[in-house]
Amino acid sequence: MGALNPNKTKTRMSNSTLLFIIAGIIFLVMYGIALLTFPLSFKQFQTFFDFFNLNAALFIVTLGMCIVMIGGGIDISVGAVCGLVTMACAVLLESGAGDIWDALFLSLGIGLAFGLMHGYLIAYLEIQPFIITLAGMFLAQGLLTTLHREPLNVTKPAFVALRSVRIEIPWLGTVNRLGVFIPCEIRPGVLVVVALVIIYAIMMKWSRFGRNLYSVGGNRQSARMLGINVKKTMFFSYVLCGLTAGISGFVFLITTGAGNIGNGSLFEMKAIAANVMGGILLNGGVGNLLGAPIGTLTLLTINELIRAAGVQSNLQAIVSGLLLYIFIMLQSIIMSLRDRKNFRLVLPSWLKLHRPVEGK
Amino acid sequence: MPSEIILKMEGICKSFPGVRALHNVDFVLRKGEIHALMGENGAGKSTLTKILNGVYEKDAGLIILEGKPVHFKSPQEAQNMGVGTVFQEIALCPNLTVAENMFIGRSRNAFVNWRQMNEKAAEMLGSLGIPASPTQELASCSIAVQQMIAIARAIDMDCKILILDEPTSSLDEDEVQKLFALMRELKARGVGIIFITHFIDQVYEISDRITVLRNGELIGEYETPELPQIELVSKMMGKALSDVSAMKKHEPPKSDDRVPVFEAKGLSSAVGVRPFDFSIHKGEVNGFAGLLGSGRSESVRAIFAADKVTGGEVKINGKRVKIKAPLNAMKLGIGYLPEDRKSEGVIDELSVRDNIILALQVMKGFFKPLSRKQAEEFANQYIKLLEIKTPSLDTPVKSLSGGNQQKVILARWLLTNPMYLILDEPTRGIDVGTKVEIQKLVLKLAQDGMSLTFISSEIDEMLRVCSRMIVMKDREIVGELSGADLTEQNVMQMIAQGGK
């Protein structure tokens, strides 16, 4: 018995870390299986890059959503705001009233305006976030249709030039069916994603705001007692999310080059699902920001898997729901095993280094 | 030692809907003194300190800090002005690390220097002897350690005024002494400390001055050595306390030959208590003694199946029964008043009435609700019986004081008329008057034939009511004392030596 005492128990892994690791492993395993099952599609590096290329806006929206979710809130207006921004910028650019910089400022401005509105109403007037951001969603959709309801391609040469920028990786690539070698390419939106991931990850880990947000998300009452300005922290989390949605709108525009009413539709649901798969809980206070891109990748891999497998049309939505179900169950089972403190029993006995000492 | 006044509060008033918490209270704190704030539950101690540290806003009055009138709108402002607080209910964030909990909300820097923070935290934890690592998630620490961390945080804040609201209620003797050493050191540095506790001995051990509140009003300020204990208690309660000492110890009827009311063999639960045997007879009051974390709460929780029971055999009146969930236990006539009132006892937003009838209602079943009239009758009956102070039956229980909340839970279990009632720390955080009332009630119930288990951190309290004491150490029963052997000396010895 005495021999046991000096063994200081190892510091227990935090929930955030554990969930993040689960998310990472799920993604890697799934991608591995995808590689084995559908090499035709997944073996091409471009497939991976295209996740980012084509869905940069979704990645960005997910980051913003991740921040409010860590703060214990929710923002379901992000998709609509993203859509509104694409249309507003498209109208601005097509009408010739502004150049690309104006469009960028406009997108930041719209995002900021929504963020400020949500933040103020939620943090300072203590209205339930779901309802306010639902109203924000309606507002953005309404403004969009009021602004312009038909699809609008941006044809401004300067913009088309920006949109066509590609970063090519000549040593990676594939030969296509015509026998032409096509190098992998990365679009400018991806750089924005990478930059934002780095900035936000640093912010959540090292900045005072980020840590305060974790504290607010974990327990609002305690955070207040600890001398954190809870309202201000919540306010900024929504402002940041709105701003991020604005950025995502701009990135969406430089990805597709057009304003559409359908742009960004249901992004909020996808962002929530992606974050949950990335180990960020809706309750708040738990999650690693890097889980957001991981979760998004998982979501996109599911889509690509369904496409590559050629799932029957009527089953596609069911299969993606089913896969989501499996991931959620996995997460939940691992977490509950850990709470029951016999998490280690999951390991087969031969993996254990020594048997636990019985009695004294 | 008349030193300069650091804080002056004048004419403080505060009311909540339906309750007048403070009325015209003055309070003075000097530099380098430990000032005990005393009073019954609901006397307004916590409210007063919460006004001082910015959690509540006062309705009227004046706060003068170092000669300047101040008005705190948030705990943050108060912290910045040098008012640090350790709250009664631990106010830390369980999802952050230990180090973060010690430093969050304090720095004005835009960024966190983790290495420096962890180093400083490690140093602090080391010097206070707190068994936690800075990088550990707070949720993985025990309640006592969390409490120590909260104190460490407040101490480190370089404050001029430190408010300790019941810091010792979940600490054991050793830890209390460590805390006192710290308090003395801070005092020497010139910090003014406001100390709130229900342990009168501790007040006399450490404090310089005492302010007594009663029913939200100021009774007076006294030098500690000049105020005899008995007088303090009577000032707090507003009546002479002759009956405290007059309480007689209750002797159970000789009962060795009869079948016990409750009997357990090899009982164990999922939270890691070693399998134990236990039995109790009709009309008996027994106790589980042991240090915090010795497994005393876990044991009684296993009896009630509050944690998942993993093994053992249970007999009630000699008949084998299965207790898998609290509802089974309740239906077999067992009641359980949990240790943690806030998170396991009350349902804070529900009304006093609903809280009182809850257990009875659940036992009656989902399809048999009490009529409103019946419910009100029951509730009123126990409000009267236990003298629960509440504005109305419909008041949410969270707006009652701690002691009254505890009485509400007690009423809930008495209403179910159990044959065996487990009380885990029923007197924690409760003023002396109510404590005595509860002790008397326990003895009366036993006389009426109820069996009770009574757990308390205060051994003398247990000695007063229990006729038999089970001693625990390291999650294991190490011995049992009764009759003439049951003395404080013996209990202490048994806890220290672990058996024999």
Add this chain to the structure above:
Amino acid sequence: MKRLSLLLVVMLVLSTVCGLAIAAPKTIKVGIVNLPPEESGYRQANVEDMNQVFSKANGYDAKQTNTADNSEQMAAAMGYIRDGVDYLLISAANASGWDDVLLAAKRAGVTVILFDRLIDTDPSNYQAALVSDMYYEGQLATDWVLANVQAPRNVILIRGQLGSAAEVGRSAPLLKAEAEGKLNIVWDGTGGDTWSLEEARRVVEAAIAAGKDFNVIYAQNDGMAQGACQALEAAGIRFGKNGKVKIIGFDFNRFALRNVQAGYWDADVQCNPRMATQIDQWIKSGNIPKGIVYQKEIILDTKTITDDHIAKYGINPDPGRGVITR
């Protein structure tokens, strides 16, 4: 470990169940990007038609991705291009933003054929487009109103999802006619994003409550026309063949055609979902036209409708002759 292997097994099972088709030689590889069948009855007919025609038996190795999300559609299209399909068939959720995908297809030598919905891009970016001309449909309906309703023609317009191709196309001729003074739009409402029957009903109820005088209801799909009729019926306003108010719907649901046949409604405009056969012929014959090809579409009213029409052109189940779907 157990969970992981479980996941593995599930994945494998799923992939096999869902018909992993390794490309067999000599089959024509086709990637179809379409909207989800759950979008509407029209879409279901369209999706099923595609699946039936582009089958293994017919010499195709086809996969279809169904999603209403533009970015997911693009991702799927890029996936098919990477897979090296021979033909890429696209029915786009949103009409713009496809330039990059089309260019990538061109670069990879994939023949792109648009169906059902046109994409707003340079026609050189795709080979052919077989689409329903929504504007033409709107024109058919507007002309019918002008020919069959005596002035003053007071119209209630019930739009579909604002900004969708169908809404824009079907609204334009009517709005044009109003601008030319040929008719009045007395009430302009929408069934919202879901082309909702209930919302259409509310619109008409509001118009009635506001005391508007109207004699035409121009609902941009059959469901909304149905909602409008329910509102009229509850208000005791006579409509249909012998009534004051004329009802026009779109899409050729069989129940709608039966309603027209019974004189309960007045007219319905076709929107043909069956394009696969035509595209199949193009591909098989190797003679794919260049540019936009509009499908021929018709309008049927109480005078012109026959059982043959209903059997041949209708979509969704047939309630049977004489059965009115309220």
Add this chain to the structure above:
Amino acid sequence: MPRLKARFDRLSHLFLPLSVLVILLLINLIKGADYFKITMVNRVLYGNIPNILFGASELVILSIGMTLVTAAARGQDISIGESGAISSAIFVQYVLNAGEVTIWTILVGLLISCVAGIVIGAFNGTLVSFFNVQPMVATLILFLGGRSIAFIIDGKVSPILANPISNQIGTVIKGVPIQTPIILTAVFIVIVSVVLKVTNLRLYVEAVGINPNTARLNGINPKRVIFLTFLLMGICSAVAGFIAVNKVGRHDSVNLLKFIMMDAILAVALGGNSLSGGKFSITGSIIGAYTIEVLNRTLLRLEVNPEAIKAFKAVFIIILMVLASPVVRVYAKKVMDKAKAFVAGKAARQTGRLKKAVVSITDSSVKKEE
């Protein structure tokens, strides 16, 4: 007097939803004084009010279930529309395959669809209660896949429910002057209130929603209670789906009850309920649901441009929620108190305070500021 006050106390939580509803009705009255006019059309009551009651019937039923789920599970079920679509698809299939349609066919069909609703509720409930998944995430699964399931049950078409009985359920039964969905909704509300009366549902749900730990130690199984609320939600969505499909006369798995969860959640919030669980008021939610219906119709009545209709709806919701927000209410109370004190004058300062105390006791719904 105290009894009266107590009753008033109990009703004070309805102040918010009622005031919002009244504001909207006032706007409508200003627009046209004939707003409340009811006439007889074909021996059936017709007018704005019957239209509102008719239009909101499904939403009312769903918001009842949503209130329970919100209170116990501290989260929302976003799959209610899908669940309604699936259970009504099963109802339609049963009726279509049953041969001759009698009232019994319909009733058995309703029963079967309720069972289907319960099964769906059990699926969601299992995830939420036994696997600790947050409700919104758990129900996201069916939200994604539910309509496809309904669609497959439908045989990939939208079947038509053209029989006289369904017709009467969707419109009016001959000789009854009120539309049947309104009657069904009323019956459902009565059943719910009876259930609340003869069971401990409210106490259990509130206890679990506020403090599951305590609830467990008092013999309530929180998991089972949460599970139960999802089952009830399943029944609610099955009934709502039943009414909706009979109204429409077709099973359109795509659009049936689409996006109605947003309105249902909004109804719960407008009813003065907290979306994070705990105490609940079903009456509030019902009023909230009717408020939303009135709001939708108000926008039409004001002849808002269809392009801008959503934006206007948003503005309305924001204004209503701001008016209802705790901060504004506390502030308004302070202003009221000051005004009262001013009126009372300096001489009667003492009595003024007394009044203040009375007011503060009365308005117990204003939470203690913490």
